Amino acid sequence: MATRIVVTFEEQTGVTTTSDDFIVSPQREVTAVARLVSGSPTTGARVQVTLDEVEKINAGTAVWVNSPLGNRTASGAEKVLRPVTGVRLSVTDGTWTLQVRQG
Numbered sequence: 001m002a003t004r005i006v007v008t009f010e011e012q013t014g015v016t017t018t019s020d021d022f023i024v025s026p027q028r029e030v031t032a033v034a035r036l037v038s039g040s041p042t043t044g045a046r047v048q049v050t051l052d053e054v055e056k057i058n059a060g061t062a063v064w065v066n067s068p069l070g071n072r073t074a075s076g077a078e079k080v081l082r083p084v085t086g087v088r089l090s091v092t093d094g095t096w097t098l099q100v101r102q103g
Helices: 054-059
Strands: 003-005 009-015 021-023 030-038 045-050 076-080 086-091 095-102
Touching: 003 009, 009 086, 021 054, 030 045, 030 086, 045 076, 086 095
Parallel strands: 003 021
Antiparallel strands: 009 095, 021 086, 030 076, 030 095, 045 086
16 A cells, blocks of 8 residues: 655545555644545445554554544545544545645
8 A cells, every 4th residue: 555645735536445544744733534526335434543653654554543433425524633643544435535634
């Protein structure tokens, strides 16, 4: 899986399984937007976060946990509580875009 370093904004389109891993700064406020592009999902997608070190994210060994907001079947945004080091989108059905912004 690829990783992306978020400076201020990164986006991945056409996500149908698991998105790339987005590396973020644990000191900055992060917003994740899951945008439904196509399909009529029944279980949809969920934002996942990790607190693991960047080295573990790059190695593919980071532990990812589901956002407390759970699965979504429609587009939506959520603020990610600090101090996370990574964000990704896990998709079970539908096609999604993930946007990660940090300020």
